[in-house]
Amino acid sequence: MLLTIILACIGGLALLTILIYLYRPLYHPKYLTDLYDCHVVITGGSSGIGKELARLFLHEYGARVTILARNSDRLEECRRELSPNLSERLLCLSVDISQSYTQVENAIQHSIRHHHDKPVDILINNAAIFYARSFHQTKPEEFAEMIRINYLGSIYCTQACLPSMRIRGSGRIVFVSSQAGQLGVFGYTSYCSTKFALKGLAESLQMELARENIYITLVFPPDTDTPGFKEENKTKPKETQMINETSGVLRADQVAKKIIQATRKGSFTCSYGLNGFLLTCLTCGAQPVTTLHEIIYQSLFTGLLRLIMLRVLNSFYKLVRKNKQIP
Numbered sequence: 001m002l003l004t005i006i007l008a009c010i011g012g013l014a015l016l017t018i019l020i021y022l023y024r025p026l027y028h029p030k031y032l033t034d035l036y037d038c039h040v041v042i043t044g045g046s047s048g049i050g051k052e053l054a055r056l057f058l059h060e061y062g063a064r065v066t067i068l069a070r071n072s073d074r075l076e077e078c079r080r081e082l083s084p085n086l087s088e089r090l091l092c093l094s095v096d097i098s099q100s101y102t103q104v105e106n107a108i109q110h111s112i113r114h115h116h117d118k119p120v121d122i123l124i125n126n127a128a129i130f131y132a133r134s135f136h137q138t139k140p141e142e143f144a145e146m147i148r149i150n151y152l153g154s155i156y157c158t159q160a161c162l163p164s165m166r167i168r169g170s171g172r173i174v175f176v177s178s179q180a181g182q183l184g185v186f187g188y189t190s191y192c193s194t195k196f197a198l199k200g201l202a203e204s205l206q207m208e209l210a211r212e213n214i215y216i217t218l219v220f221p222p223d224t225d226t227p228g229f230k231e232e233n234k235t236k237p238k239e240t241q242m243i244n245e246t247s248g249v250l251r252a253d254q255v256a257k258k259i260i261q262a263t264r265k266g267s268f269t270c271s272y273g274l275n276g277f278l279l280t281c282l283t284c285g286a287q288p289v290t291t292l293h294e295i296i297y298q299s300l301f302t303g304l305l306r307l308i309m310l311r312v313l314n315s316f317y318k319l320v321r322k323n324k325q326i327p
C-alpha cells in the first residue's frame with residue numbers, strides 16, 4: 001500500500017516536471033535592479049500617467065528622463081514642477097510624435113546627446129489622445145488622427161530608439177494600451193482600434209526582439225484620473241461611462257508605479273485589479289509568457305472566464321439597449 005502511494009507520488013512529480021519543462025516560459029528577462037542613471041524616454045510625459053512616470057523615475061530611482069510632448073507651455077510647467085533646480089537629468093522636448101519620423105528621430109538623437117551619449121534604456125510609449133463618441137458621430141479625419149498619434153506615433157518612437165538598444169544588446173519598450181485594448185466598448189470604435197493595434201505590434205515585435213535581449217511590456221489600465229480623463233468625461237456617452245465604471249478609477253501614480261515594476265521584470269503584460277487580471281487572462285491568446293504561474297492560471301481559467309465574460313457582455317448589451325435614444 002505504502003509502496004503504491006510512494007510510486008504514485010514519484011510518478012506524479014515526474015509528470016509535473018515534464019509538463020513544466022515542456023511549457024516553460026519563452027524567455028527570461030533579467031530584473032532591472034539599478035535604475036540610477038538609466039536613460040528613460042517618456043512620450044506624453046507632461047500630463048497624467050506620463051508625468052507620474054517621469055516623477056518616479058527622476059525622484060525615486062535617480063534615472064535620466066526625456067519627455068516628449070507637443071505643448072511647450074505645458075512642458076515648461078512640468079519641468080518647473082518636476083525639476084525646480086533645472087537639473088540636466090530632465091530634458092523636455094516639444095515634438096509631435098505623429099507628424100514625421102525624421103522629427104521624432106531628431107528628438108531622440110538630441111536626447112541621447114543631452115544625456116552624455118547614453119543610449120535609451122527604457123522607452124515608454126504613453127502619449128495618446130482619446131475621446132468617446134459613437135461611430136456615426138466620429139469623423140473620418142478623427143479616425144485618421146487617432147491612428148497617427150496612438151499607433152504610428154508609437155512606431156516612430158520605437159524605430160528611433162531601437163538601433164541604439166540593439167547595438168548595446170539590451171532595452172525595454174513599453175506600450176501603454178488600455179482595458180479598451182482588450183475588449184470592444186461602446187463609444188470607443190476609434191480608440192479601441194488603435195489600442196488593439198498595439199497588441200499586434202507588441203506581440204510581433206517581441207518575437208523579433210527577445211533574442212536581442214529587448215523586452216516589451218503592454219499595459220492595460222482601467223479609467224485613470226488624469227487631465228485627459230477629465231476632458232474625456234465632458235463628452236463621454238452615458239453608455240461608455242457606465243461600462244467603464246465596472247473597473248473603477250485609479251490614480252495616475254498607482255498606474256505609473258505598476259508600469260515601472262512590470263518594466264523592471266520584463267513582464268509582457270501589466271494589468272490592474274481583479275477585473276484587469278481576469279481580462280488579461282481571458283485575452284491572453286497567443287501572447288508570450290515570462291513566468292510559470294502565468295502559464296498555470298491562463299491554461300486553467302480561460303474557459304471558465306469566457307463563460308463569465310459572456311454574462312458581463314450580456315449586461316453591457318442590456319445597458320446599451322436601455323439607453324437607446326431616437327437618432
Ligand SMILES: NC(=O)C1=CN([C@@H]2O[C@H](COP(=O)(O)OP(=O)(O)OC[C@H]3O[C@@H](n4cnc5c(N)ncnc54)[C@H](OP(=O)(O)O)[C@@H]3O)[C@@H](O)[C@H]2O)C=CC1
Nearest residue numbers: 044046047048049069070071097127128178223224226228
Ligand atoms: N486616463 C485614462 O483613463 C486612461 C489612459 N490610458 C492611456 O494612458 C496614456 C496616458 O493617458 P493620460 O495620462 O490620461 O493622458 P493625458 O491626456 O493626461 O496626457 C496625454 C499626454 O500625451 C501627450 N501627447 C498627445 N498627443 C501627442 C502627440 N501627437 N505628440 C506628442 N505628445 C502627445 C500630451 O501632451 P500634448 O498634448 O502637449 O502633446 C500629454 O502629455 C494614454 O496612452 C491613454 O490612452 C489608458 C487607460 C485609461
Ligand SMILES: CCCCCCCCCCCCCCCC(=O)[C@@H](N)CO
Nearest residue numbers: 130178179180222223244246247278309
Ligand atoms: C471576465 C472578466 C470581467 C471583466 C470586466 C470587464 C470590464 C470592462 C471595463 C472596460 C473599461 C475600459 C476602460 C477604458 C479606459 C480608457 O482607456 C479611457 N479612460 C481613456 O480613453
